[in-house]
Amino acid sequence: MKTLSEIINKIKIISVTGDDKKMIESLTIDSRTAAENSVYFAVKGTNTDGHDYIESAINSGATAVVCENIPAIINDNCTYVVVEDVAKTVGKIASAFYDEPSEKLQLIGITGTNGKTSTATMLYDLFVSLGHDCGLVSTIEYRIKGNIFKSTHTTPDAIRLNAMMKEMVDAGCGYCFMEVSSHAIVQDRIGGLTFKGGVFTNITHDHLDYHGTFDNYIKAKKLFFDNLGRDAFALTNRDDKNGMVMLQNTKASKYSYSLRTMADFRLKVLESDFNGMLLKIDEDEAWFNMVGNFNAYNILAVYSTAFILDVPRMDIITKMTLLGRVNGRFEVYRSAGKITGIV
Numbered sequence: 001m002k003t004l005s006e007i008i009n010k011i012k013i014i015s016v017t018g019d020d021k022k023m024i025e026s027l028t029i030d031s032r033t034a035a036e037n038s039v040y041f042a043v044k045g046t047n048t049d050g051h052d053y054i055e056s057a058i059n060s061g062a063t064a065v066v067c068e069n070i071p072a073i074i075n076d077n078c079t080y081v082v083v084e085d086v087a088k089t090v091g092k093i094a095s096a097f098y099d100e101p102s103e104k105l106q107l108i109g110i111t112g113t114n115g116k117t118s119t120a121t122m123l124y125d126l127f128v129s130l131g132h133d134c135g136l137v138s139t140i141e142y143r144i145k146g147n148i149f150k151s152t153h154t155t156p157d158a159i160r161l162n163a164m165m166k167e168m169v170d171a172g173c174g175y176c177f178m179e180v181s182s183h184a185i186v187q188d189r190i191g192g193l194t195f196k197g198g199v200f201t202n203i204t205h206d207h208l209d210y211h212g213t214f215d216n217y218i219k220a221k222k223l224f225f226d227n228l229g230r231d232a233f234a235l236t237n238r239d240d241k242n243g244m245v246m247l248q249n250t251k252a253s254k255y256s257y258s259l260r261t262m263a264d265f266r267l268k269v270l271e272s273d274f275n276g277m278l279l280k281i282d283e284d285e286a287w288f289n290m291v292g293n294f295n296a297y298n299i300l301a302v303y304s305t306a307f308i309l310d311v312p313r314m315d316i317i318t319k320m321t322l323l324g325r326v327n328g329r330f331e332v333y334r335s336a337g338k339i340t341g342i343v
Helices: 048-061 088-095 115-128 160-170 180-186 214-226 293-308 314-322
Strands: 015-017 026-028 038-041 061-066 079-082 108-109 136-137 141-145 146-150 177-178 197-200 233-237 253-258 266-275 278-281 284-288 332-334 340-342
Touching: 026 088, 038 048, 038 088, 038 253, 061 088, 061 146, 061 314, 088 160, 115 177, 115 293, 115 314, 136 160, 141 160, 146 177, 180 214, 197 214, 197 293, 214 340, 253 293, 266 293, 278 293, 284 314, 293 314
Parallel strands: 026 038, 038 061, 061 079, 108 177, 108 197, 136 177, 197 233, 233 253, 253 266
Antiparallel strands: 015 079, 136 141, 141 146, 266 278, 278 284, 332 340
């Protein structure tokens, strides 16, 4: 439990009305889950404005509100913290409330239209097989040191993310592999997190209903890499025509991978059938129990990430050849009558 002043000291504040020494027990962006001694964030969404629910949150027990405009009628039992953009403060305040958990993890974010779930899950499985305790945040599920929880979003909100990472730290996890959606990037759901690295898989004409144009979609993905720190790494798929765009303005160390051209990490498919693929990664050949050219890219992204994280090359390849296929991602089944089905 921390005081309000302790968790807001890293954000740009316009004004504070009320007592900032109150003890805070929880955070919420949903007025319906506000509780005694909680902070309510009045986030302006696409369809609703959190400012409309400030009174409801206070009636439910919220003792502090982060908002952009103070209500006309002030409740003397509540402290109002006015900021320029509430959405941009949620992650930073949540990070401070939960003791900066992402700084205590090797947090790797994977973004792109396709391949996020497979790449993140394979990284988790690989590092667990190497003896590490890890966390996973994916479209399918969340994992904390072997405990599995059903996911609700590709990328949860900033409060839930920091809470999960605090659980990972408390459980002894050293790594977290996380899908990062374009929605989460532009909605500041990953604000306040410190990433050790970012991986770009590919980008296709998707989510245009949200972003409006393909150019906006590209900019959303690129923003993730623009915000990486100097101590992080940025790894991109050079075969995607927008892959190198992701690295243009990043301060992170830059790496690329490819199946078709010169890159820091290269792969060649030597053989392929429904049982798997014989791959040549850099100078090493090995058989992998996965099929499809897209999985060759996922495998190379995982190999490259692990290598950058200082895992010995042969340890990576040896362990990866033993990995199973990702649930719900191009699983191959063969009947007794030799009929092949793909899920």
